[in-house]
Amino acid sequence: MKKLLVTHNLSKTYVQTQGFFSRVKTNIHALDGVSFSINQGTTMAVVGESGSGKSTLAKSLVRLVKLDKGSVKFNGIDLLNLEGEGLKIARKDIQMIFQDPYASLNPRLSILQIMEEPLLIHNFQDADARRKKIEDFIGRVGLEVSDLKKYPHQFSGGQRQRIGIARALILEPKLVICDEPVSALDVSVQAQILKLLKDLQREFGLTYLFITHDLRIVRHVADDVMVMRHGKLVEEGKTDIIFKKPKNEYTKDLIQSIPGLISKRN
Numbered sequence: 001m002k003k004l005l006v007t008h009n010l011s012k013t014y015v016q017t018q019g020f021f022s023r024v025k026t027n028i029h030a031l032d033g034v035s036f037s038i039n040q041g042t043t044m045a046v047v048g049e050s051g052s053g054k055s056t057l058a059k060s061l062v063r064l065v066k067l068d069k070g071s072v073k074f075n076g077i078d079l080l081n082l083e084g085e086g087l088k089i090a091r092k093d094i095q096m097i098f099q100d101p102y103a104s105l106n107p108r109l110s111i112l113q114i115m116e117e118p119l120l121i122h123n124f125q126d127a128d129a130r131r132k133k134i135e136d137f138i139g140r141v142g143l144e145v146s147d148l149k150k151y152p153h154q155f156s157g158g159q160r161q162r163i164g165i166a167r168a169l170i171l172e173p174k175l176v177i178c179d180e181p182v183s184a185l186d187v188s189v190q191a192q193i194l195k196l197l198k199d200l201q202r203e204f205g206l207t208y209l210f211i212t213h214d215l216r217i218v219r220h221v222a223d224d225v226m227v228m229r230h231g232k233l234v235e236e237g238k239t240d241i242i243f244k245k246p247k248n249e250y251t252k253d254l255i256q257s258i259p260g261l262i263s264k265r266n
């Protein structure tokens with residue numbers, strides 16, 4: 001299988017000053033020598049407690065966070081040293097879906113404008129072709145063409161996340177980074193969005209990096225899983241193997257804490 005993303009030794013330290021007058025500085029090792037790879041067309045889940053560095057990892061891959069150290073190869077290209085046109089192409093190929101679709105959708109823009117924005121940035125000149133693409137993608141995520149003139153506040157949380165997904169996919173990226181894409185949603189809505197993400201993956205051959213703190217979701221969506229703790233990768237492997245035979249104590253604890261798991265086993 002082809003490796004779409006290969007990272008080596010990703011490291012990021014945040015320096016925090018404590019208190020207003022204090023000169024005490026603490027180093028937070030948000031990422032500490034993290035190396036992993038993702039096969040094309042598969043889903044890699046990232047799990048770990050709050051503060052373990054999951055979002056820092058995600059943001060570093062779309063260059064929202066500048067790494068101190070490490071390398072990222074995307075499709076064989078050195079991602080972190082890209083500039084100009086090369087960077088623009090890579091940016092198109094790696095998109096992100098966020099936890100809170102309300103915060104990530106500009107409330108002043110209509111859905112049409114929200115979906116048109118990435119196309120304009122990436123020089124889709126032909127207005128008719130843009131419109132066609134937007135109508136195609138709004139349909140693919142289960143919304144109507146008539147929804148395009150509405151604004152984010154006119155939708156439910158689940159519908160907003162559908163819009164977030166449509167916006168992320170309209171440039172037909174290769175890698176989609178999903179940072180807790182369903183944790184703000186009701187359980188029944190979660191299932192619909194997860195199904196949508198799976199269907200779209202099959203259709204477009206997408207590769208997902210899927211961040212979640214919910215191990216039940218991991219079992220449902222992920223081929224592989226990596227477990228993070230205090231910025232370090234403590235365990236990585238095939239999802240079914242990690243669930244059956246976790247090596248690391250921390251992974252064992254995480255799996256033990258899944259609600260309903262014990263009763264299912266007995």
Ligand SMILES: Nc1ncnc2c1ncn2[C@@H]1O[C@H](COP(=O)(O)OP(=O)(O)OP(=O)(O)O)[C@@H](O)[C@H]1O
Nearest residue numbers: 014015016028030049050051052053054055056057
């Ligand atoms: N901009 C920042 N400045 C300083 N410290 C930060 C910054 N962003 C994150 N951190 C710290 O880095 C660590 C990792 O944060 P990160 O957001 O990556 O964790 P996470 O695993 O995504 O957590 P959560 O599950 O709560 O979303 C935390 O200790 C966090 O407080």
Ligand SMILES: [Mg+2]
Nearest residue numbers: 054055056179
């Ligand atoms: Mg996070």
